Amino acid sequence: MSSVEFRKDLFADERDDNLQEIGKPTRRQDILGHVTGRSPYYDDHLFDGLLHMRCVRSPHHHARIRSIDTSQAERMPGVVRVVLARDVPNNLNTLLSLINFGKDEEKLIQDTKVAYVGEPVAAIIAETEGQARDACAAVRVDYEVLPHVLDPEASLKPDAPVVNEIYPNNTFDYHDLYDHQKLRFGDVEKGFSEADHIVEGEYQMSPIEQAPIETCGAIAAPETNDRFVCYTSTQALFFSLGTTAKLLNMASSRLHFVGGTVGGGFGGKVDSIVEPLSVLGAVLTGRPVKFMWDRAEEMQVGAPRGAERWRIKDGVARDGRILARTFTGFFDAGAYTRLSSYAIIKCTGHIPGPYSIPNVASNVYCVFTNRTPATAMRGFGITGVDFAIECHMDKVAETVGLNPIELRILNAYRDGDMKPHRRLAKNTALIECCQVASQKSGWAISADAARQSSLTGGGGSRADIPESITDSVGRIGERRRTDIPTEPGMGAASRGRVAAGTQGIPIVAAAPQDEDMITDPARMGFRHAPVAPSQPGATPSSPVPPSAAPSAAPVPPQQNAPAPQPAPPQQPAAPQPPQATPDPAPAPYKPEQPFSRGVKRPGVSRFLSGSRRR
């Protein structure tokens, strides 16, 4: 059986815990609907005359479409409409075009070439789902099977088949410049040369299905005002609306999307495929159309968390400090980009994980292969590389003979440290998490490790940006011409340098458009006004008072802000009563009283209620 404790003693001076509603175990607003079976998921909207859509899907990894013969399917019982690529008004899109990232490359329905097993080449709309299935089976497609590639590294080879014509090098184009995303911080070669040990490893994530219990789907129907309503399981209402408007070349004002109550998503309901298809069906038939994936489609056609392959190389000092780390990553995007390109950006900003390493470099590739396109999943862009990093940390610990938890604490990032993407770390808490996990599991760590704190010891020289070695290897197309290696630092001919201390301006949230929207941080439960996270030149870890002797008891974190006298660790005991108002008079407000009582008051509209008028 599980247990949960709230360690209110940690970081207590940074929080005001006496809030009215925040921090309370309030019941979910939606729970009554859930337990009565009345929560309205998209499929819980009933329509008379509902039609059902199913897709004809490619049986091949890679094939040219010579012809599609739907004549037999059209004559099948219950078939109302056969939908082909030519019925899609603007049949090319990429999901992230809505934030202007990447090139349009994927068709809603294919007509020239299929690039993965399951790619749709036609859709059938029929009176029943069974009739639509039968008619799909009757569509004859003449394919010319093409060579295919399934391994991402094989896909980078000069002779690999081209998966996606928009990206003929089988890689996403980053910044119109490189076939991968680079990260360069310091000089990894120098770091390796100073290291006592080199630790290398390769890690492979498998594709994983989000597997929500509700499969992806949407119901679209004509509304009475020349618009179309779409009830959808989407995770991103306006993403799906915008994508639909674009593919159908339709004013977005004619689309009315309703959702918000979804039977699990985990990233699998962002891709906005069922919405444009169902709306297209409603446009073409003038009737309500449902397009719902069955479980098999959800498993094999619905985009999974993509496979990732990672190679990590560490240069480690004898004492366990990591001096240099390089990453080579291959995100297997499948046949189209969907969200893989963006996952790599997020991942690159995360590298090298929660550690302060003075020299870091990475090359991460978004590679096209002939498999189901990959998309988002819980832990977007991070889960795979974290698996690699943390398995690798264990190998490093074994190599240097250090307790794995102590190795993490030794290398942990702290407040004020510079991260390789050239922004300062703030609000860090890795060390405290390691210490608490050690306490809870009884896996002892050294007294020194138990004394460390995220609040101290960072910044100073650790806030500096070193001179960094760059290179221009991997320009778009170069790899496919010459088969150059994939690791960072290879192909030293084009080395360049970025001077130390070069840092752009951090971007903060857009200011509230109106001063009426500005909140006092104290009302938000922040104990002290947000402090500048970095104190370059801050005292490196001040010696720890001997009173904080290591023990099984939690180690109070060292505060670098003037803290109140160390309050005795407040275990999750009774929360303090809200800031008591001095007035004990009973509050006049009785929320259960009906609204109609208001009409008794002078000056109030007579139109409030029919129950009582003066």
Added chain:
Amino acid sequence: MAIHKGRGFACINYPIGMNLGGDPSQALVHSTPDGKFMVSLSSIDLGQGMKSVTRQIAAETLGVPVSDVYVDTADSDTGPHCMGSFASRGTHRVGNAVIRAATEARKALLEAAAEELEVNATDLETDGQGNIQVKGAPGRTITVADTAIAAQFKQGRTLSGRGIFLIPPSDVDPDTGEMTPVSCFAHAALVVDLEVDDETGEVSVTEINSAYEVGRALNPRLVEQQLIGGAWMGVSHALYETTEPYYPDRSHGPVDFNTYLMPGPGEVVNHNIAVLERPAEDAPFGGKGPGEMCANPVLPAIANAVYNAVGVRCDTLPITPEKVLRGILANGGARPQGAR
């Protein structure tokens, strides 16, 4: 043939929000005639509790009881724009938008009350129970309900607010990777205990001891839901789940829940959780959004524990009995790495 115990550790941080910004979310808050508040959004509740946590954020910001606030989402005709529920952006981006909208509505509320009480709005405070009172003069109060009635039917004011939260879009340097990626980091560390059967290669996780740092637990029970369910998913990812068991080969791909494996209610793992809260300055009430990160540390911790148990480094997921057995065979037998 024997059962070997193993123990593994992993720790992670997790960047909250969509990476490069450019992902706005909006919120609208308005009062009903009698001082209840509706929050209109286009954000999606996937089960993570979006409707519930934004409701608490709105109530806290307005200074009214949570029972007087309801969240209505997601109808594109009535809800303002939201980028969507993914990348752990919901709590952070939508929560901040709700704070701004509720703050503006609160301002209108206090101004209306000030007119009724004939004081300055800056002298007023809410008690969180549905009353507005003059600071230091607790006798002089008016209910939120009466204030709303007066505002609507006497003063001709709306008690409403608009909010948008946007991290402006930014670029990535192609050569160095310099970027402004995220708003804040959540953290986690955990220890996994498990057993490996060296005859079958089967791995059974017996206990997890974890520490999750979530900024602030906006609703401790919702956080608990995420952490318990997320760790379950982590175990599932580590040991069972794949759509392509022989990746990159595409054969044997599961098409149903008989072949796509997940642990069931009989494989629930004892999970002892400690929640740490270090509020992030730009996050709503400091909350960082625990939903996405909670599975991540489980995967490597299990891999590390399997190595500790039998000396097999399973660097390819999922860690199936087949892979463990092949590893044991290649090593000429199980090689326990010692108790931890």
Added chain:
Amino acid sequence: MTKKPVQFQLNGSPVAVFSDEGQNLLDLLRRGVGDLSPKYGCGQGTCGSCTVIIDGEPRLSCLTLAETVEGQHVETTNGLANGPDLHALQEAFMENFAAQCGYCTPGMLMAAKALLDRTPRPSRAEIVEAISGNICRCTGYEPIIDAILAASGQPTRRTG
């Protein structure tokens, strides 16, 4: 397409509808009768979200031919509450935060009710057995097991 008349008791009330040839009970309940509480998750009998109770036994409505419930008593989550009074299982699921997305919940409730009707104070192992045909992707099952323990008046990890 031929249609067949089917008469059965749904949550204690008589229902008379026509079923399509080969129609499953899930589809009949949802589209034919308008009881939307059983959910489609797989249509293959592997997820349990369509679970209903037929003559006291938990059944997968997606694998039940609609015409076979002729004359039988069918229970769904829609009829679990007694008017405005929630069933103890519903109260316990709310109290124990035993749902996140809520999609598996109606099926879980039916599996649990069939158990409690038969075994008013089930052991933890019996509860696990009873819901082992129902997949939940969100909760990790533990809150659901707790809720069923609580509904049967037994201590949970919180209360005991």
